[in-house]
Amino acid sequence: MTLTENLFENLRLELRRGCLTLAVLAELRQEYYGYTLRKALAERGLEIDESTLYPLLRRLEAQGLLTSEWREEDKRNKRFYRLSTDGEQMFGQLLGEWQAINASISNIL
Amino acid sequence: MELLDRYLEAVKKHLPWQRQDDIIAELRANLESQLEEKEAALGRPLTTGEAEDWLRQMGPPIHVAARYQPQRYLIGPALFPFYLYVLKMTFFWATVIWTIVAVLQIAAQTPSELTVLATVLRLPGMLMTTAAWVTLIFAIIEFAAARCPGKFPMLAPPSANWSPGDLPPLGQQLAGGKKPHSFAHAVAEVIFGFLFLVWWLLVPRHPYLLIGPGVLYWHASPFQLAPFSVLFYWWVVVVNVVQLAWRSADLIRGSWPRPRTAQTIVVSAVGLIPLGLLLSVPDHAYVLLRNPALDQAHYGAALNSINLSIHWSAVVICAFTVLGLVWEIGRMSLNAYRKRTAAMR
Incomplete structure (x- = not known):
C-alpha cells in the first residue's frame, strides 16, 4: 500500500466511524441479532466487517444505548439487540447533528 | 466445524x-x-481452503479480541503533553544535579580520564531510570483518572487554568533588531559547552591537552603554578557548569530564541569571581620557582616578566568583562524602561 493509499484508508475509516454508529442505531430501532443486522445493513449498501460490528454492539450496549437479550431461534441461542430509551434519545440528537453536517457539506460543495 | 472451534478458542485466549x-x-x-x-x-459443506479464506477475512484472533477491549493507553492524549513537559524538565534537572555531583566527586578524587569517562557513561542509565519513574507515575495518574473520572480533579491536566498572558513573547521581537538564536545554534552551544567542560576536567591529569608537547618543557622547567591555581581551575568549572545548565534549560524549555540578557549578566558576574581571584594574588605570584634558593638569581627576571604578563592579561580581560556587564545591565534597564512607557501609553 502506498503512502497516499494508506492516508486515504486512514481518513476513510475516520470518516466512516461515526457514520457506522449512527447507521447501527438507526437499524436497531427494530430488533436484530449480530449476523442479521450485518446483512440488513449490507442490503442497504453499508458493508461492515464482523470484527467491527460485533464489538461495536457490545460497546453501545455498555454505554446504555442498546438493550440485549439471549433468545433461542432456529434451535440456536442468539443475542438480540434493540435501541434502549436512552439510545432513542441519543439517536435523535445524533441524527440532527448528522443532518446539519450533511447540509453544511452540501452547501460548501 | 473444527476450524471454527479452533478460531474461537484462539480469540477467547x-x-x-x-x-x-x-x-x-x-x-x-x-x-x-x-x-x-x-x-x-x-x-x-465448505472445503478446508474455503473455511480458511472465510476465517481469514475475520482477521487474526488477537485483533478480533482486541476490538472487544476498551481503547487503552499507558498515558492518554489529554495527559501526554504534560507528561512530555515533565519528562523534559526532569531530564534537565536530573542532568544538572548529576553534573554538579559528578564534578564534586571528580574533584574529591584525582581527575583522570577513566573517572571522567566512567562518570559520563553513568548518565544514560540515570536518565533511563528517571524516565521510567516519571512514566510510571503518569501511568498511575492515567489509570486513576480513567477508572474514577471526576474524582481526582487535582490529577486532571491544568488545561482550564492557562492564561494567554503567560505565553512567551515572540522570538522575532527581540529588542535592538537582533536576530533570535536558531535551534541549531542553541544545540551546538550545548554540545560544545559540554565537550569543553569534559576537556577542561581532563586537563589537570593530562596537561598536554592544554599545551601540547610544551608539557615536556614545562616539566623540565624550573617553574611551577602557585597553589591558588587549583581554586581558579574549579571556579572556571563552576562558570561553565552554570552556563551549560542555563543553555540546556533554554533548549529544553524551547526558550532559546529569547534574549539572553539575564543569562549574560549572571554568567559574566560569576566569571568575574575567578578573574578577581587572579587579581588578588599577592605580589602577582601566579608562577613560582620550584627551587627558589637555587634558581632565583638565574630565572628571577623571567619569573617576574611571566607573572606581570599574566597580571596585565587578567586586568584587560577583567576590564572587558566589567564593561560588557555594565553594557548588558544598561540594555536590560533600557528595555524595561521602554516596556514600562509603552504599557503606560
Missing part, C-alpha cells in the same frame, strides 16, 4: 476472563449462522 464465555457464545452464534447460509448457498 485474548478476551477478558469475566466476559469471554458470553462474547464467544455470541460470536459463535453469529459465525455459525453465516456458515449455515454459505453452505446452504453452495449445497455442500
Whole structure:
C-alpha cells in the first residue's frame, strides 16, 4: 500500500466511524441479532466487517444505548439487540447533528 | 466445524476472563449462522481452503479480541503533553544535579580520564531510570483518572487554568533588531559547552591537552603554578557548569530564541569571581620557582616578566568583562524602561 493509499484508508475509516454508529442505531430501532443486522445493513449498501460490528454492539450496549437479550431461534441461542430509551434519545440528537453536517457539506460543495 | 472451534478458542485466549464465555457464545452464534447460509448457498459443506479464506477475512484472533477491549493507553492524549513537559524538565534537572555531583566527586578524587569517562557513561542509565519513574507515575495518574473520572480533579491536566498572558513573547521581537538564536545554534552551544567542560576536567591529569608537547618543557622547567591555581581551575568549572545548565534549560524549555540578557549578566558576574581571584594574588605570584634558593638569581627576571604578563592579561580581560556587564545591565534597564512607557501609553 502506498503512502497516499494508506492516508486515504486512514481518513476513510475516520470518516466512516461515526457514520457506522449512527447507521447501527438507526437499524436497531427494530430488533436484530449480530449476523442479521450485518446483512440488513449490507442490503442497504453499508458493508461492515464482523470484527467491527460485533464489538461495536457490545460497546453501545455498555454505554446504555442498546438493550440485549439471549433468545433461542432456529434451535440456536442468539443475542438480540434493540435501541434502549436512552439510545432513542441519543439517536435523535445524533441524527440532527448528522443532518446539519450533511447540509453544511452540501452547501460548501 | 473444527476450524471454527479452533478460531474461537484462539480469540477467547485474548478476551477478558469475566466476559469471554458470553462474547464467544455470541460470536459463535453469529459465525455459525453465516456458515449455515454459505453452505446452504453452495449445497455442500465448505472445503478446508474455503473455511480458511472465510476465517481469514475475520482477521487474526488477537485483533478480533482486541476490538472487544476498551481503547487503552499507558498515558492518554489529554495527559501526554504534560507528561512530555515533565519528562523534559526532569531530564534537565536530573542532568544538572548529576553534573554538579559528578564534578564534586571528580574533584574529591584525582581527575583522570577513566573517572571522567566512567562518570559520563553513568548518565544514560540515570536518565533511563528517571524516565521510567516519571512514566510510571503518569501511568498511575492515567489509570486513576480513567477508572474514577471526576474524582481526582487535582490529577486532571491544568488545561482550564492557562492564561494567554503567560505565553512567551515572540522570538522575532527581540529588542535592538537582533536576530533570535536558531535551534541549531542553541544545540551546538550545548554540545560544545559540554565537550569543553569534559576537556577542561581532563586537563589537570593530562596537561598536554592544554599545551601540547610544551608539557615536556614545562616539566623540565624550573617553574611551577602557585597553589591558588587549583581554586581558579574549579571556579572556571563552576562558570561553565552554570552556563551549560542555563543553555540546556533554554533548549529544553524551547526558550532559546529569547534574549539572553539575564543569562549574560549572571554568567559574566560569576566569571568575574575567578578573574578577581587572579587579581588578588599577592605580589602577582601566579608562577613560582620550584627551587627558589637555587634558581632565583638565574630565572628571577623571567619569573617576574611571566607573572606581570599574566597580571596585565587578567586586568584587560577583567576590564572587558566589567564593561560588557555594565553594557548588558544598561540594555536590560533600557528595555524595561521602554516596556514600562509603552504599557503606560
